[in-house]
Amino acid sequence: MADFLLGAAGFVLAMVALGLVRTLHGPSTVDRIMAAQLLGTGGTAGLLLLAQEMNLPAAVDVALILALLAAFVSIALFTDAAQSDANRG
């Protein structure tokens, strides 16, 4: 079971990494902000799988923080982008 969970975590991480290639590449601001969202969901999934596989309950707290801070970071990125839009226009 542990091997399966680790494999699944690796697969999800690979999908996140592929998605990161797309989102970081941009060029639009929206794509880039999506990188934070992508890591928020995919990273949380990976951490929860690791928590079970490594029998490390603290990793669930890391997942909790990741979900919360991915949202915080997305909002910060949104604010920054919206402000530079306002400055330009």
Add this chain to the structure above:
Amino acid sequence: MKGPFGLLRGTSDPGLLRPAIARAVGLGVLWLVLAGGNPVDLAPGAVAALAATWVSLQFLPPGAVSVRPASLAGFTFRFLRQSVVAGVDVARRALDPRLPLHPGLVVYQTGLPPGPSQHMFTTLMSLLPGTVPTGPAPGSGLLIHCLDVEQPITAQLAAEEALFSSAIGWKQDNG
């Protein structure tokens, strides 16, 4: 009362008591889930729940809407099912070699009042099949981005909105 945030809103209104208790209980349960039921964790849990409730009441004063548990349960069930449909729908379109997309913007007229309840509805909408709200439109309209504009989007949204309205106890003028 002038708190450290420089807020002046009083919290002594008796009408505030019930929503305040409801939020405190909800946040207290969340603490139990996060921290576990260990007795030594209960006192800080109470402090944390009260602090979070106080902040919540400062920033989001209880409105006229009241949640109706029975309708809410029904809505949540349907909503979860719909978000599964949404995921399957996106997966089908993404993996189809022909990439069947007809993206576009649709204006949807909502009967919900502007403010938190409308925002809650649009938040949930971005998890429903094929729709992502992108902003307000003139009048009481909402601009919705759809993956497939050929679907009967506005009819579906109206059905969801009716359920959502009854779950939060909001009476629509036009039925």
Add this chain to the structure above:
Amino acid sequence: MAFDAVLVVSVLGVAAWTVAARDTFAAVVGFIAFGLLLALVWVRLAAPDVALTEAALGSGLTGGLLLAASTRLGRAGMTAASETPGSILRLAAVVVCAFVAAGLVALLLLLPEPAPTLATQAAANIAATGLLNPVTAVLMAFRAIDTLLEVVVLLVALLGMWSLAPDRLWGGLPRGSGLSDPDGLLTFVAQLLVPVGILVGIHIFWIGSVAPGGEFQGATILAAMWILTAVAGLVDAPATSRPWLRLLLVAGPAVFFAIGLAGFAIAGSFLAYPPSYAKLLILTIEIPVTLSIAAMLALLVAGPPEREPQR
């Protein structure tokens, strides 16, 4: 094994991409993604304490600071592209970086086997602190002086940043968010997230005595929530001359220092705790320290005073 390979490739890829990115905004996004991936690395290394710190401080809050800095640079018309370094400077940077990297690699390869460690001694004496999390025991008891100095350094950094303000603005307010939020969507998101975030922050702080967590991680989450309320326009950043704010900032270091001094009388040396109530004293220090750190971090992101002080 496959998991580790994917993780290493992603971390290195994102790091390289971030360094190579030309656009400041893109580089900041890359940095944030790098930090979040690094949190996964720390969990994989069974170091959830570091993972929490990396996710909260290294990625979330530092990302916020970098964004604030990039906005500021953009407004001042100083974009990274406009000051392209000369080839000599670039070469020097390459040489210095290569030197540091080689030094780190050499250190790792030359480490004696088994590596020198105080972990056994720390584990043997942890019972005297009344704590169950060895990391917190090291931070709050065995090496409490480091933690005290870290908090002081943070305070000095904040004062240094404040002193960048012109004299007439000293004690004034940081720049407002200046963001229009006509239908209140941003405000709604903050209303939704902030109470939950406060609860999570206190949870992470409180759990630090028995499991990974602690005051820096908890404080970072509380600071992030404060920043969120300010960004959403729910509160204005406070004038830096406010007495309650200054009290909040010094409360942590002051209580820490006072209990440290009391250690001479009650346990024989600076920052020593008598074992019978070590845990109580540590908690008495941790609560104000957490609040102070939260305020310091939030104010660091808010920036130096840029508006006239309120009278």
Add this chain to the structure above:
Amino acid sequence: MRFALDALTIFAVAAGAFFFLAGTVGLLRFPDALSRVHALTKADNLGLGLIVVGLLFQTEGLLAGLKLVAVWLLALLAGAAVTQLIARIAQAGGPRV
């Protein structure tokens, strides 16, 4: 019993991983930023939900299971709320369709 629970976990986690795959394929194939927002939010959130469901069969104790559900709900709601903000920039910045 153990075997049945493990089988359920494998099924749900594999399904979750499949939706992460679908989300990433959508992210790579969909032609415009707003459509990619759909792919990310809907597919990945369902993927996370299914993985949480799968892990529920392995957790011991009610609270530990509820905590996983709480993490998922937080990711779901926070993600959905933030998605609208992101979509707003796309709407303001991108060409009108």
